[in-house]
Amino acid sequence: MKPLYLASIPKSKRPLFVPDFAAESILDVDFAAIRKLGVKHLLIDLDLTLRKKMTRKLEPAIIEYLTITMKKHGFSSLNIASNNMLDLSGYGNSIKAKVFQPFWKRLVLIRKPHRLFFDRITKTLGADPKECVMIGDKLRGDVFGGNQAGMYTVHVKPKGQDYWYDLILFTRYRERRSLSRHHKK
Ligand SMILES: [Mg+2]
Incomplete structure (x- = not known):
């Protein structure tokens, strides 16, 4: 892991992504x-962060690493924060x-990066956002959402191949462009 990304710039002066x-x-x-x-509190995205696409279980190496991590460092809670609407209880x-997933509020689907999605997590955990980290592969859903909610954020490279909708939407291309623009400043 790279130490504090752009640590020279205070978080409040950095773009949220x-x-x-x-x-x-x-x-x-x-x-x-x-x-x-x-x-x-650890909040971790599921798709392409913990698992590759089209897989139905987490890899043993990941399960073991997270189990050891929770014990070794004494974190209070481990949470999956996903926009996936399927049953993720397994x-x-x-x-x-x-597991935290999208929910409906007055006909609006509340999902990452919506502030209310993260508010529900902190409320349920009884946590201050500053005591939480959001780890994920998406700059918008995971990083922007987590930063906006006042949490620490870790961006990980997507695990395996992208989903078709990200290929169509050029998500990765736009992510790289946003970051490289920021670095040029
Ligand atoms: Mg993801």
């Missing part, structure tokens, strides 16, 4: 460093994580 950390994968996230920041159970 710029993460605090960047890591190659979930296995590369430095949880000791994150715990030192006062983080107690993934949650395998790592003893709570």
Whole structure:
């Protein structure tokens, strides 16, 4: 994991899509460093962060790493924060994580990066946003959403191949462009 991303610029002066950390994968996230920041609650995206597409289980290496991480660093809770609408309880159970998914509020589907999606998580956990980290592969849903909610954020490289809708929407291309523009400033 790269140490504090653009640490020279205070978080309040950075665009919301710029993460605090960047890591190659979930296995590369430095949880000791994150715990030192006062983080107690881990919020992790599912698709392309914890699992590749078209897979129905988490890889044993990931389950083991997260189980050890929770014990070793004494985090209070492990949570999956996903925009996926399917039943994800199997993934949650395998790592003893709570699962947070989109919900309806007055005919509006509340999902990442919506502020209310993250508010519901902090309320349920009884947590301060500053005690939370959002880890995910999407700059908009995960990083922007987490930063906007006042959490720490880690951007990981997408695991395996992209979903068709990201290929069509050029999501990755736009992400790279946003970041490289920011670096040029
Ligand atoms: Mg994802």
